[in-house]
Amino acid sequence: MSERGRLGDFLYARRSRLRPADVGLRDYGDRRRVSGLRREELALLAGVSASYYTRLEQGQSVGASPEVLDAVARALGLDAAERGHLHDLAGAGRRRAPAHPPRPEQPGPTTLHLLSTLESVPALVSGRRADVLAWNRLGHALFAAHLSPDSPERAAERPNLARMLFLDPHTRALYADWEAKAKAVVENLRMVAGRHPDDTPLTSLIGELTVKSPEFAAMWADHGVHPCDFASYEMRHPLVGTLTVTQQSLSLPQAVDQQLVLAVTEPGSPSREAVTLLGQAAAADERPRTGNLRP
Numbered sequence: 001m002s003e004r005g006r007l008g009d010f011l012y013a014r015r016s017r018l019r020p021a022d023v024g025l026r027d028y029g030d031r032r033r034v035s036g037l038r039r040e041e042l043a044l045l046a047g048v049s050a051s052y053y054t055r056l057e058q059g060q061s062v063g064a065s066p067e068v069l070d071a072v073a074r075a076l077g078l079d080a081a082e083r084g085h086l087h088d089l090a091g092a093g094r095r096r097a098p099a100h101p102p103r104p105e106q107p108g109p110t111t112l113h114l115l116s117t118l119e120s121v122p123a124l125v126s127g128r129r130a131d132v133l134a135w136n137r138l139g140h141a142l143f144a145a146h147l148s149p150d151s152p153e154r155a156a157e158r159p160n161l162a163r164m165l166f167l168d169p170h171t172r173a174l175y176a177d178w179e180a181k182a183k184a185v186v187e188n189l190r191m192v193a194g195r196h197p198d199d200t201p202l203t204s205l206i207g208e209l210t211v212k213s214p215e216f217a218a219m220w221a222d223h224g225v226h227p228c229d230f231a232s233y234e235m236r237h238p239l240v241g242t243l244t245v246t247q248q249s250l251s252l253p254q255a256v257d258q259q260l261v262l263a264v265t266e267p268g269s270p271s272r273e274a275v276t277l278l279g280q281a282a283a284a285d286e287r288p289r290t291g292n293l294r295p
Contacts, residue, residue: 005059006197007089012057013223014076015042023075045075064090081191085225088194102199104155107133110254121262122275124152126249128192128257129202130161130185138275141282142237142245142263146170149286162189162205166213176234176242186219188228192257240278243271 016036020026023037023045037045043053048068056064056072064072069090073083105127107115115123115136122142124135132144132152140149144159151157162185164171165178175181193202209216229249236242245263252258265271 006092006194007086008057008059010086010089010223011072011076013221014078014082015039015057018042018076023077042072042075046071048072079226081227082225085191085194088191089197092194092197102201105129105131105133105258107258108255111252111258111260114260118262120275120279121264122245122278123260123262125252126161126259126261128196128199129205130163130189132159132161133258137282137286138279139261139263141239141278142235142275143174144171145239145282160205161185162209166209166216170238174235174237176236180231181233182215183219183224184226184228184231186216187224187226190220190223191225191227194225237274237278239281240274243274244269245271245275 018037020037020041023041025037025041025045039054039057040050043050046053046068048071053072056068066087069086070083073086076082078086107125111125112134115125115134118136118138120138122136122138124139124143125133127133134152135143137149140147144164147159148157151159165175165182165185166172172178189206193199193206196202206220210220211217227249230246232244232246234242234244243265245265248262248264249259250262252260263275265275
């Protein structure tokens, strides 16, 4: 992170992607020393003084009102997710840091019961930092059959979806369009980081991926923000071949920051047949064990 701070870095990245013509300003063809809009141009569009916007982008103004932030968001052409992220970043300086480190996340009994009822759909429960907190039999077979099926039950060994996607060759090979999936995961992770700036484990995860994966570092530097809640992907599973799934992430009202991730296939499609075959293979391979959550 630069000396501007998270808010300044985000504003700079979004300002840099705009050209005068994008926002209805005339470009007189002069040699521009910036890659996008000048601060003065952005301030004009937002209806604030150039000096105030400069202080905001340089991290010297932590008291920006919601109205000013909305004006800046409109000037930058931010979508709903980016606008929310802007407010999160601006509010981070006013929030008090937690007195104690966050406790390890645990799926509640209601969540585990819900997961156990999903016998024909690959599903897992993801935590705030993209840790796998639990999965059903099909979820394990589809996303991580090469890992121990009970690994989510041990907090120190839990698979992490972001880490797997960038650092695990098996997971990387699952997606025909790996870059699209990776971009979605990074943009969702940045949105979560904006909401939880004092989450030390989350910061450590981002630091680890930035160091170990140049691709993650490049995507993170783009400051993209978008919820990873609904998308279709072509997957290439080593056991059942190619299938297309729609991955949906549903918030769990009884567990803040936890999501139920489903991999849905079209009824009667070859992809649905592939999932059925995968379930049969997983059931035949499974050994009974105490506390088995995978039906």
